Amino acid sequence: LYHSHICNAPLPPGGPDIFERGGRMASKEEFGSSMEDLPEEEQLKKIQEVMSGGFNEDDGYDSEDDGEKLASSAGLGHHTVQCVPDEGDHRAAHEGLHLFFTNRFEEADAFFQQREAVSPMHSTAYGMVGFIRAIFTFEPDQILEARRRLAVAHQLAKKHAGYDTTLGSLAKLVTFRKSKPLTQEQLSARLNVAETKLIDSVLVCLGENVSSLVQGGLGAKWAWHRYDELVHHVHSSDPKSTGQVTVCASDLGGIYYGFGVFNLLLSILPRRVVRLVQFLGFKADRDVGLEALNKCNSLARQHGGGMRAPLASLMLLGYHVMASAFFTVPEELPTHIELATAILEDEFKRFPDSALFLFNQGRLDRLKGDGAAAVKSFERCIHVNADWSQLKHLCHYELGWGTMAQGKWGQSREHWEVLERDSKWCPAFYVYMKGLCLLRETQDVCKAAAVMGEIPGLCKRRFSGKQIPIEAYVNRKVVDHELDTGRGLETVGGRLAVLEMLYLWNMFQTLSPPEMEAAEAELTGAERSETQGLDTEVQAMRLLMLGNIYSYTGRFVDALAKYRQACEFVPRQEKWVFPHAKFEIGSLLLMSVANLEPHHRFGALALALAGEGDKLERATKAKAALKEVDSFKQDYNFEIRLKFKMQAALAHSRNVKKKLQKSEGASTPP
Numbered sequence: 001l002y003h004s005h006i007c008n009a010p011l012p013p014g015g016p017d018i019f020e021r022g023g024r025m026a027s028k029e030e031f032g033s034s035m036e037d038l039p040e041e042e043q044l045k046k047i048q049e050v051m052s053g054g055f056n057e058d059d060g061y062d063s064e065d066d067g068e069k070l071a072s073s074a075g076l077g078h079h080t081v082q083c084v085p086d087e088g089d090h091r092a093a094h095e096g097l098h099l100f101f102t103n104r105f106e107e108a109d110a111f112f113q114q115r116e117a118v119s120p121m122h123s124t125a126y127g128m129v130g131f132i133r134a135i136f137t138f139e140p141d142q143i144l145e146a147r148r149r150l151a152v153a154h155q156l157a158k159k160h161a162g163y164d165t166t167l168g169s170l171a172k173l174v175t176f177r178k179s180k181p182l183t184q185e186q187l188s189a190r191l192n193v194a195e196t197k198l199i200d201s202v203l204v205c206l207g208e209n210v211s212s213l214v215q216g217g218l219g220a221k222w223a224w225h226r227y228d229e230l231v232h233h234v235h236s237s238d239p240k241s242t243g244q245v246t247v248c249a250s251d252l253g254g255i256y257y258g259f260g261v262f263n264l265l266l267s268i269l270p271r272r273v274v275r276l277v278q279f280l281g282f283k284a285d286r287d288v289g290l291e292a293l294n295k296c297n298s299l300a301r302q303h304g305g306g307m308r309a310p311l312a313s314l315m316l317l318g319y320h321v322m323a324s325a326f327f328t329v330p331e332e333l334p335t336h337i338e339l340a341t342a343i344l345e346d347e348f349k350r351f352p353d354s355a356l357f358l359f360n361q362g363r364l365d366r367l368k369g370d371g372a373a374a375v376k377s378f379e380r381c382i383h384v385n386a387d388w389s390q391l392k393h394l395c396h397y398e399l400g401w402g403t404m405a406q407g408k409w410g411q412s413r414e415h416w417e418v419l420e421r422d423s424k425w426c427p428a429f430y431v432y433m434k435g436l437c438l439l440r441e442t443q444d445v446c447k448a449a450a451v452m453g454e455i456p457g458l459c460k461r462r463f464s465g466k467q468i469p470i471e472a473y474v475n476r477k478v479v480d481h482e483l484d485t486g487r488g489l490e491t492v493g494g495r496l497a498v499l500e501m502l503y504l505w506n507m508f509q510t511l512s513p514p515e516m517e518a519a520e521a522e523l524t525g526a527e528r529s530e531t532q533g534l535d536t537e538v539q540a541m542r543l544l545m546l547g548n549i550y551s552y553t554g555r556f557v558d559a560l561a562k563y564r565q566a567c568e569f570v571p572r573q574e575k576w577v578f579p580h581a582k583f584e585i586g587s588l589l590l591m592s593v594a595n596l597e598p599h600h601r602f603g604a605l606a607l608a609l610a611g612e613g614d615k616l617e618r619a620t621k622a623k624a625a626l627k628e629v630d631s632f633k634q635d636y637n638f639e640i641r642l643k644f645k646m647q648a649a650l651a652h653s654r655n656v657k658k659k660l661q662k663s664e665g666a667s668t669p670p
Helices: 040-052 088-101 105-113 120-137 140-160 166-175 184-207 210-235 249-267 271-276 286-303 309-327 330-350 355-368 371-384 389-405 409-422 427-442 445-452 469-480 486-490 497-504 513-529 536-552 556-567 577-591 615-631 639-667
Strands: 080-084 244-248
Touching (some): 080 286, 088 120, 088 249, 120 184, 120 355, 120 389, 184 210, 184 244, 184 249, 309 330, 309 639, 355 389, 389 409, 389 497, 427 469, 497 513, 577 615, 577 639, 615 639
């Protein structure tokens, strides 16, 4: 659904292109209040942040095009761009990235380090490699190292970019002298300046607080202006003799890559975050971002080289395979799967057995609901990766979930033990998962309780003064439900804790039919096993999980009934159940309005829920349920994650309702 046709021909003379459509400055009428509406003191503070934009160094310089760049995002369409193969440092940097994507990670680092201090291309590529490591692991030391590399590359690129000094800019202004056309080296260096700032801004946003989002957004705004200038320079070049502007594949692909990253990342922010940073004054376009990243890949296929093509593929896969669980609605998953499959087929031709793409293959298999294939992909990823320990940790994490879903408790426990020993991310969570697997594997509540008893002492880390959300969750579970005692683990709540985790991590969709039947039997039998009845907390969770299993097995009316029953309870501890049940109701009703193919997993949903009213009535009910999620004001576990999913579903429900109202109005006789 977010896919545009990739045009293989050069950009046509005079034709519109993606640079004219995406990432433009929004007017006040479109975006609401902007930076000018802030108090003077706040404006000064924000201007200072723009100048730092995520680096400690001062990035300010005098641009010869500041007066024109804000007028529009100039397209490349006034003359044909001739894309030529990479040469020199571009080709060498591409070779270094090839080492990285073929699992020779240490060789790649050594290759780039040789010329990091003298070659902007090598330095930028080295920063890209650090960025990939950081974005895959989220470990603080990896993020700091990536930002260090990017800062070095940024300053080196500025030295080669040929920017005018302040005196030179004033001289041009007085004498009305036109700027000289950029050399290939200057164009490449300026692209590196913009790119290092942009991807550093992405890393700044990982700080998990509002100030980090604002600072990262300001850095991205600064980078955006540099990309805008690059397009202007290519646009204003003087092709009198040839009618063409010549740009190498890596540089033209780099411009597409920058526009794509900017538009895609900015477009998936939730509305509340956008309101917080609306003084940036930008309006991004998701379709444009995806089209630009696809174009970056297309250039590499046509002309060879294109050092940013595999990075564009990773960004696209991150959206289609990883982010699709949070930023899109279930009916769009087949499209994401189709596009991700095509990208991976191309990349495996270029980089056979690449660990990075094998990891994404495993995530794609999981998205398809093929748990066995996902386990094989992650095991293969570990086998081919000799150097990158953090990527192995990610695979062990996925394998822990995959084997748990298959009921292989001993194997799952071993994966969580590897992470407990070697990974720094969240030891309390790993111990919690190990304890759950140990309970199922041995049925020894004393041993499992001893493991659970370690968790409160492991929950020490803080971000912005707050406990890490997942640590807060497992610590609360142990304390509230006494899971560090044999009595607590023997209760129905203790026994169902494994299924609770599988639900929260969307693992029910990967269960095989026998595993699904076993989970259903356990949930239906839980109530009968309690002589005095289940307490409110456990009953609400049981109904929610049972509804989810009914949904995946095609019993949609029963699923909706279970979700509604779960909403009747008001848990004091498991507050997350109510908003999750309301979200499930909204999602189910919303999917019943979609025109799904009969072979789709939810293809029979519309017929099954016909008793809920016509399409417009179901869409109205879906929107009302989703709004209840939005208005649920109590703090609860996994709130941010659910709000991302809710915002995507709510935006989709608005569009669906508008279309239905329009079609209904058109069919009504005057």
